[in-house]
Amino acid sequence: MKITMLGTGAALPDPERGQTAILLSLESGRHYLFDCGEGATRQMVRANVNPAEVGLVFLTHLHHDHISDFPNFVISGWLLNRQGRPRVLGPRGTRRFVRHLFEDGAFDADFQARSSLQARRNNIDAVRPDVIEIAPGIVHEDDELRIIAAHVEHLPHHICECFGVRIEAEGKVVAFSGDTQPCAAMEELARGADLLIHECTFPETILAHRASQGMGHYGHTSPSELGELAARAGARSLVATHFGSFDTSSAVLKKAAAMHLPAELVGPHLLDEVAADIRRHYRGPLRLARDLMRIDL
Ligand SMILES: [Zn+2]
Ligand SMILES: [Zn+2]
Numbered sequence: 001m002k003i004t005m006l007g008t009g010a011a012l013p014d015p016e017r018g019q020t021a022i023l024l025s026l027e028s029g030r031h032y033l034f035d036c037g038e039g040a041t042r043q044m045v046r047a048n049v050n051p052a053e054v055g056l057v058f059l060t061h062l063h064h065d066h067i068s069d070f071p072n073f074v075i076s077g078w079l080l081n082r083q084g085r086p087r088v089l090g091p092r093g094t095r096r097f098v099r100h101l102f103e104d105g106a107f108d109a110d111f112q113a114r115s116s117l118q119a120r121r122n123n124i125d126a127v128r129p130d131v132i133e134i135a136p137g138i139v140h141e142d143d144e145l146r147i148i149a150a151h152v153e154h155l156p157h158h159i160c161e162c163f164g165v166r167i168e169a170e171g172k173v174v175a176f177s178g179d180t181q182p183c184a185a186m187e188e189l190a191r192g193a194d195l196l197i198h199e200c201t202f203p204e205t206i207l208a209h210r211a212s213q214g215m216g217h218y219g220h221t222s223p224s225e226l227g228e229l230a231a232r233a234g235a236r237s238l239v240a241t242h243f244g245s246f247d248t249s250s251a252v253l254k255k256a257a258a259m260h261l262p263a264e265l266v267g268p269h270l271l272d273e274v275a276a277d278i279r280r281h282y283r284g285p286l287r288l289a290r291d292l293m294r295i296d297l
Contacts, residue, residue: 001026001170001297003195006043007035008289010201010244011065012253018043018291019065020242022176022197025049026144026169033057033073034165034176040069041076047292052082052126056140058147059090060178061154061162062097071101074127075110082126089139089147091161095131102127134163145169150189152180154219164189172297175235179242181218182225187233194297196235197289199242200226203270204277206246209261223274227281238282241289246270 002025009017019037023044026032031054033040041051051073059067077086088098103111111127114120132139140147146168154162166189167174175190177198190196201220202210210218221229223240230238245253247268257266271288278286287293 001172001174003174003197003295003297004043004047004049005197005239005241005289005291005293005295006040006047007037008241008243008291008293009037009065010242011063012245012256013038014245014248014253015250016248016291017243017245019068021069022241023047023049023054024167024169024174028144029053030055030144032145032167035060035066035178036068036070036073037065038068041073043292047294050080052077052080054086056087056089058140058149058165059088059094060164060176061091062093062160063155063179066178067097070098071107074102074129075107078114078120078123078126081123083123085125085128085130088129088131089134089149090131091163092133093160094133098129098131136163139165148189150185152178152186153183154179154181166190166193170297174297175233177221179219180221182221182229187229190230190233190235192234193236195237195239195295196230196233197239197241198226198230200240200274200278201242201244202246203265203273205270205273206244206261206265209265213260215260223277224280227278230278230282230284235282235284237285237287238278239287239289239293239295240274240278243271243274243289 004023006021007018018039020035021040022034148166152164173193175193
């Protein structure tokens, strides 16, 4: 299988990183998308995959940096002649999110305009997603791939459930954390995985600064915590992702960060610190994600 890191950033618009999106492609030609943050659809085309050929989308949670490209993905698939309804798995609230997008939703004028054309009426199911709101356990199984989901700890569950996943296909296991602080459920999903793709939003020095300023709740995983979790889970290789623009060279983002961070706590040099802190605990193959990074398993 091939995994393409379509987007490796977090909440802010970042010229060097799209928002979270991971494409898993099987030898058979089937494609599965995990999260659909800003830029996901365009990155897919750059990675030589037609959005209309992605059969299943899994949304780990409903923060905007994991779903903001979803309407673009669905409408693009419609224009690119997708046949049948795209399948969407996600937490409670996914049905409401999708229901408010297309017919009678935010993009209703677009829907009405395009569906007046016979060609678009022919595949109108492409813009009527089949939504399944999942519960922990096996949430998808076909003849090639199985997805097991568990609750992870990122947002209060009454606001939004957040899921991590374990994906089994072609005799391999890939685990993906979504957004979470370190938790036993994610460690179980990652147990013995051939590849663990895990969020690692900020370096330790930024977290220490946040703590010294009394900046509220932090529902993410630090580099040291990630190294510990990957080692405990026995993950055979590790990709750290969901970087919160701390490595940016953008003048706009650096200026925004300067409101609450010393200048030396922003820049590409911090990736070395992230790698070193993960390495203190985890000795297996480690990669820090960048957009369009490709992993063959
Ligand atoms: Zn996020
Ligand atoms: Zn989030």
